[in-house]
Structure formats: C-alpha cells, structure tokens
Amino acid sequence: MARRLARPVGITATGQHYPERVVTNDDLSAIMDTSDEWIRPRTGIGSRRWVEPGQGASDLAVPALQMALDRRGMKAEELEVIIIATVTPDTLFPATACRVQQRIGATNAFGFDLSAACSGFLYALTTGAGLIASGAYSRVAVVGVDVMSSIINMEDRTTAVLFGDGAGAVILEQVEEGFGILDFEHRINGEGGCFLYMPAGARPSPPPARPWRPRSTSFTRRAPMSSSGQSGRWRRAAASCWTATASPARS
Ligand SMILES: CC(C)(COP(=O)(O)OP(=O)(O)OC[C@H]1O[C@@H](n2cnc3c(N)ncnc32)[C@H](O)[C@@H]1OP(=O)(O)O)[C@@H](O)C(=O)NCCC(=O)NCCS
Known part of the structure; x- marks a missing residue:
C-alpha cells in the first residue's frame, strides 16, 4: 500500500563525495579469481572507489553533506536533524551522526544512524520526510554512506566485486503541493x-558455512544467492539457516 506524507516534503539540495582511489576490475583480477569479462556484463561495474586505510564513513559523509548545504545556501547551524544511513558506521556508538554533527558544526541538530543496508537511504529519506511532515521539524539532512571496502570478504568473489565506498547527502524541506515525495x-x-550478514553485533555469531577465517567485521554469505531468489530451494535454505543459527537465551 502506497503511503503519503501529510505535507509535501522534497529534496532541496544534494551533495556527494567518494574516495580518490579507483579499483578497476583488472585490479581485482590481480588479487582474486575473477575478470573484467565476468564482472562487467553481469553487473555493469567497470570500477569502484575504495577509501585509503584509516578513512571511515564520517570522512565521506561530512564533505557530502557540506556540499549539499553549500548548494542550498544553508548554514550547518540551521539543520535540525541528521540521519545517517549506513551499515559501516565509524563506531557502533556513538552514532556516526554524532561525528558528522560535531565536525560540520550542526549545533542545533539531533541525529541518529539508520541501519538497513541497500535500503538504508530510502528508509532514511522517508523517515526524515516524515519528521518534517509531522510539523515538528523543517530542515533535515539525510546521508547515505558506506565504506564497504572495510568489510568485504575478499574470499567471496561473488560479493567482493560488487561493493565500493561513497556518500550521498540530501537536504529535505517542505515544498509546494504536488512536488517532492509523492508516495x-x-x-x-x-x-x-x-x-549475507555482518557479525559485529552483541548476538553470538553463527559459524561461517565456508572454511575461511573472518575478520571480526567481515561480512559473509552462508549459501549461494541466486537471481531467482524466491525459489523453493532458497526458501527451504533460509528456513533451515535461521534454525541452525538460533542461539540459546543467555543466562
Ligand atoms: C552477481 C550475481 C547476480 C551474478 O549471478 P550469476 O550470473 O547467476 O552468477 P552466479 O553467482 O550464479 O555464479 C556463476 C558462476 O560464476 C562464478 N563466479 C561468481 N562470481 C564470480 C566472479 N566475481 N568472477 C568470476 N566468476 C565468478 C561462480 O563461482 C559460478 O561458477 P560455477 O558455475 O563454476 O560454480 C550473483 O553472483 C550474486 O547474486 N551475487 C551476490 C549478490 C549480492 O550479494 N547481493 C546483495 C547485495 S546487497
């Protein structure tokens, strides 16, 4: 069912930032069993950006948000909310939103991180828009940022070739009726x-299905994914997967 906002809210400025370092498909084929001939036709990807060691999500989010603010002619102090959509935060807490708030000088904002992987930016967008539509806030920043290179499992070529690093930021404000997010x-x-998961939470992690030694923050696939993901085989595998990973309550 399509949802509608009680007031029209739209994107009034955008910004982006990505690392300098370009990693081509040929670069990857030098370190794992893959090729440009395999990757490009299946994914459309020719190259991706990776951060330099030591760079984190906030290092990408801050310049992206600053660009959006500059384009809108808005001061950081005017922001009321900062939502950071990421699964690779600088730290689990404080939220990356806190680091961005402090570094950008958004002294009147509250903020939080929103974790929803590929869907994160869209969920953050409508969450931020909802805060404005409620009438409680007028100026919300939403940043989608990930440093996927920090958690890639380089022993899984089916996922390692897909991900890169970067940030996109938007400013949300009330707009004229008929514009903005329609539904x-x-x-x-x-x-x-x-x-596909990243074992970095407080729940005891299930053992990986493949014989590789994960870094504590690497993410892993436990079974083949297929483009026909809703097949019966996939559903049965999912059901047994959850059963196998159920953990006893902690005493
Ligand atoms: C990218 C993708 C869609 C391609 O699907 P596909 O064309 O059906 O390819 P498959 O994954 O079934 O693999 C086919 C073959 O290519 C091989 N292969 C997989 N990745 C490869 C790579 N990067 N380079 C070379 N060969 C690769 C597989 O090992 C397999 O070989 P096999 O037949 O000898 O076993 C699929 O690999 C995939 O779903 N990857 C994971 C996507 C994902 O993680 N999505 C979540 C994003 S949030």
Missing part, C-alpha cells in the same frame, strides 16, 4: 538475512 512503499523480508 512510497516499504517492506522488509527477513528470510534472507542469514545469507
């Missing part, structure tokens, strides 16, 4: 969660 629809499906 939206969100749903999640937790069935596939065990196929």
